[in-house]
Amino acid sequence: MIAAIILGHEWPGRELWIAKWRQLPRSLLRPAFNALVGREDIHDRLGEIKAPALVIHGTADAAIDIELAQRLSSELANCQPLVTIEGAGHTCNLSHPNLVNLAMQRYLVELALGMPRGAERRGGRRRSDVSRRLGERRDPVRQGAGRRVLFPLDRRLTERRRMERRESWPVHNHGMARS
Structure with missing residues (x-):
């Protein structure tokens, strides 16, 4: 069930990932699962995050609604517009790597053009x-x-x-x- 939510049903690499997860001892999987289920909701504090951000979301993501992804990208202080990958599930970086890589590449080029090489932000100045x-x-x-x-x-x-x-x-x- 979790594999279907995270990986979807149509990705060809799905069975390999499931087999890989099944080889791991449950003692290693339980903390990861608990971290996902029991994490603190920080949506009210998204505006405090000033780091540049890009949200990429699959339109067939069964784990996170697209409305939540839209909220995330609109409320982060320094976020690009939401990038949606048509037909992709939660792990769009696995199922649609070319589209995700293209979006990341465009974002990183744009980010690099906006900040001089070798510069860093500190307290509002460079x-x-x-x-x-x-x-x-x-x-x-x-x-x-x-x-x-x-x-x-x-x-x-x-x-x-x-x-x-x-x-x-x-x-x-x-x-x-x-x-």
């Missing part, structure tokens, strides 16, 4: 990897305060890198005679 490579660290004593300090070793490494970069710069004489 900081590049360059500042972290140059020795910026959080003070471990006041980590919660977010105060940044340069430790002595980081300063020495930063200076060494600057010197190495200067030494590697090509020198062009541009027509000047050598003596």
Whole structure:
């Protein structure tokens, strides 16, 4: 019954997955099942999740109604519009991998175009990897305060890198005679 809900009836790989699950001891399956059944409902807090998100849902999903998927994609703070996979069940990544991969690829390309390479979000602004490579660290004593300090070793490494970069710069004489 659970296999029918999760895998559907028409996916060709269904029997292989069922056989694989049957080989596992029940002691391993029970915690996974309990986690699914007994999980906390966080729908009232979806707006607090600021991470970029994409919801992909099969139209033949017997485990989760499409209305719930629509609610999830509309209430997440930074979510793309819901992507539906026609005829796919709950495991559309298994039954329709090409369509799911295409949706993921488009999403990731769009996400990459929106954020400069090597940048990360921190408190509403972006900081590049360059500042972290140059020795910026959080003070471990006041980590919660977010105060940044340069430790002595980081300063020495930063200076060494600057010197190495200067030494590697090509020198062009541009027509000047050598003596």
